[in-house]
Amino acid sequence: MILLEVTYYPVGDGTSAAKYVKAAVNALKETGLNVIPGSMSTVIEGNTLDELFSAIEKGEEKIISMGIKRVETIIKIDHRLDSENSAEKKLREIS
Template sequence: MPLLEISVVPVGTGSESFSSDVEKAISLIEQNGLKYQVTPTSTIIEGEIDKLMDVAQVIHLNEIKNNAKRVVTTIKIDDRVDKPIHLEDQVNKVKD
């Protein structure tokens, strides 16, 4: 299952805090029934590639709707085709 890492930086909102933006993004991810993990600087989402891209677009556009003057979105995709990968497996491999 592909993994998508997304980091969204809204600029010109009048606030230095991103926590409410992260909460809104998590809500969108949960509404789509996707697994996710929040990190200090990004969120990792697991799902089918089309759904991941759709959710990433909605998260990005949501910042514009919330009056950000500029939005910088960084996306990284890990799509392994020789064997399945899952969010928990990748984390557990590092911890073991």
């Protein structure tokens, strides 16, 4: 499993991005991938980079469809091949 952490920064509509991020997270959930929203970023679990990049593109497209002219997107990828890799496993290990 590949973990991808994404943070969207819609630029140009004040200081609160909540409505745009909420819409992007909903678009991510529509992909059928496991989506774990957090207070500062969202984690998506997937099997391939293609499906993960497709998902984050859908999130960006949703924000742009709401009238935002610029979106900064930050991603971090954890692609581990030697053992199980999931957000749940990582959280169990630190709890």
